[in-house]
Amino acid sequence: MSLLEMRHIxxxxxxxxxxxxxxxxxxxxGEFFTLLGPSGCGKTTLLRMIAGFDDPDAGSLLLDGEExxxxxxxxxxxxxxxxxYALFPHMSVAENVAFPLRMASVRRAEREQRTREALEQxxxxxxxxxxxxxxxxxxxxxxxxxxxxxxxxxxxxLDEPLAALDLKMREQMQIxxxxxxxxxxxxxxxxxxxxxxxxxxxxxxxxxxxGRVEQVGDPSxxxxxxxxxxxxxxxxxxxxxxxxxxxxxTGLVYLDVPGLxxxxxxxxASPRTGAPGTLAVRPEKVRIDARIEPATHExxxxxxxxxxxxxxxxxxxxxxxxxxxxxxxxxxxxxxRGERFFDFGDQVQLAWRHDAGRLLxx
Amino acid sequence: xxxxxxxxxxxAMGVYAFLYLPLLIVIVFSFNDSRLNARWTGFTxxxxxxxxxxxxxxxxxxxxxxxxxxxxxxSVLVGTIxxxxxxxxxxxxxxxxxxxxxxxxxxxxGVSLLVFFVMIHLTLGMxxxxxxxxxxxxxxxxxxxxxxxxxxxxxxxxxxxxxxxxPFIAFRKVVMxxxxxxxxxxxxxxxxxxxxxxxxxxxTAGAGTTTLPLQVYSMIKxxxxxxxxxxxxxxxxxxxxLVVLASRLAPETIRT
Numbered sequence: 001m002s003l004l005e006m007r008h009i010x011x012x013x014x015x016x017x018x019x020x021x022x023x024x025x026x027x028x029x030g031e032f033f034t035l036l037g038p039s040g041c042g043k044t045t046l047l048r049m050i051a052g053f054d055d056p057d058a059g060s061l062l063l064d065g066e067e068x069x070x071x072x073x074x075x076x077x078x079x080x081x082x083x084x085y086a087l088f089p090h091m092s093v094a095e096n097v098a099f100p101l102r103m104a105s106v107r108r109a110e111r112e113q114r115t116r117e118a119l120e121q122x123x124x125x126x127x128x129x130x131x132x133x134x135x136x137x138x139x140x141x142x143x144x145x146x147x148x149x150x151x152x153x154x155x156x157x158l159d160e161p162l163a164a165l166d167l168k169m170r171e172q173m174q175i176x177x178x179x180x181x182x183x184x185x186x187x188x189x190x191x192x193x194x195x196x197x198x199x200x201x202x203x204x205x206x207x208x209x210x211g212r213v214e215q216v217g218d219p220s221x222x223x224x225x226x227x228x229x230x231x232x233x234x235x236x237x238x239x240x241x242x243x244x245x246x247x248x249x250t251g252l253v254y255l256d257v258p259g260l261x262x263x264x265x266x267x268x269a270s271p272r273t274g275a276p277g278t279l280a281v282r283p284e285k286v287r288i289d290a291r292i293e294p295a296t297h298e299x300x301x302x303x304x305x306x307x308x309x310x311x312x313x314x315x316x317x318x319x320x321x322x323x324x325x326x327x328x329x330x331x332x333x334x335x336x337r338g339e340r341f342f343d344f345g346d347q348v349q350l351a352w353r354h355d356a357g358r359l360l361x362x
Numbered sequence: 363x364x365x366x367x368x369x370x371x372x373x374a375m376g377v378y379a380f381l382y383l384p385l386l387i388v389i390v391f392s393f394n395d396s397r398l399n400a401r402w403t404g405f406t407x408x409x410x411x412x413x414x415x416x417x418x419x420x421x422x423x424x425x426x427x428x429x430x431x432x433x434x435x436x437s438v439l440v441g442t443i444x445x446x447x448x449x450x451x452x453x454x455x456x457x458x459x460x461x462x463x464x465x466x467x468x469x470x471x472g473v474s475l476l477v478f479f480v481m482i483h484l485t486l487g488m489x490x491x492x493x494x495x496x497x498x499x500x501x502x503x504x505x506x507x508x509x510x511x512x513x514x515x516x517x518x519x520x521x522x523x524x525x526x527x528x529p530f531i532a533f534r535k536v537v538m539x540x541x542x543x544x545x546x547x548x549x550x551x552x553x554x555x556x557x558x559x560x561x562x563x564x565x566t567a568g569a570g571t572t573t574l575p576l577q578v579y580s581m582i583k584x585x586x587x588x589x590x591x592x593x594x595x596x597x598x599x600x601x602x603x604l605v606v607l608a609s610r611l612a613p614e615t616i617r618t
Contacts, residue, residue, distance in 0.1 A: 051520075051524055052524075053520055053523075053524075072523070073520070073524050074523050074524070074528055078524075079525060080524045082517045082520070084515055084517050086515060086520070087521075088518060088521075088522075088535075088536060088539075089540070090539040090540070099522070099525055099527075100526050103526030103527050103531070104526055148524075151525070
């Protein structure tokens, strides 16, 4: 049985905007599940409904098979790590962490022991008597996590908890969150707009847009096999080549893309000829060279280097095929001297395997 | 020191002198061994000793103290609730109605309260003065409490609820500690406004009741004696020590 079951959840706000639109999802016990989407996609609204700060207008939320409607936040075995951390400023670190235990009337001796253990778990045992304003951002974040976990909730909700941290700290905290989640075995539901974070952290993730789920799957599924144009575009970068379906054979569809000709893409679907379609292929899947030998099961294009973007570890080249149509290719910078392989205006060839692309129907 | 900043320094000193010199003169002359506030003739504590024998003045001071304490208590209770309501329901009309009594001229407040008390057949005396003071002190408390609540992270209450606190416990454990400095500041304001109010008290006290400001006023109608300097000095010491005490209790909001 799934731990949390969301069935046809809808939430409208006063001005008639639909924040969450007939959304259904189920979350399995013990998994690290991420709600990923741009701001305003409804992910935070959904999280607030799970926590009990907001109620759906329609649909039902089931935790362990029991309806959550009408259960106030303090009675839900669900705790939240807020984006602002929301540490109680007038309490010490230890008092903050002990708060949920105090609310649950845990006896003093046990309370003190569990508080100590929770602080040790996030390596803050030495900071027990500090006030929140005497801590760094990363330390505050860890206090917030310890406080939310100390009472062993069935579900931990995390609302963009790393957004306020700098890049290095964020990467370190990601690793800590993963190992902490494995250690405590509590189900995490994590909200973020950062696709890199979602890919790095999650067992499964749901990509949300306009209050709906666009795609659910494990990170590599969603990254490699996006179902929709939105998903392909939102996660990572992607060449999106619009055209119409030409001839097709078993497991392979040719898409006629204006200016590029027919391009093959592996697909189990058999769309009718002439239907609109989009070929999505990620820049790192596109090989680029001065000359590429023709091969079967590959698309090959010729063009000139339009511009290039040096990113340190890789360089992204944008190749102009015929007037206006641009295709991106990514090349790792294997030379230590910072030499570029190609320059503006160079004639180059591009190639990618049929099964490196993805046919999007919308 | 460049000419411009020297000029600025003199201007600042001028302002401070203007603010504090009159107070300083009152304090100094309360220790002066002469009936006249003109020339320093020697140190004495006679005037303070004389105060203790002035039954009228002592009664007035006692009345003022009782009124101020009652006003503080009622204003803090009602004003805090009003401040919470103001921060929760952000209707402009509501906050305007609470702020307006602060802007109404005292003379108008005094006259209208007098008319009102007479209309409802309330006997004038301590009780009417207390009600009158409460009517304008509530506003100050409400405004200070509201501003303390505005600075409160709304997620704090949600976090408390989320971690198992009922709405009441969340208020007591999270909201109260956060607005306590505001409440203390409001109480201090109410107390000082009440203890030195003259105009509104003058209208609402009736014939039998005298407060310290009313008593001092009736004394200077005869002549300004060093006794008045001594009363004023004591009043000053009391309110200043309250300010210091409050700033100890409420570090964030009041301490400069």
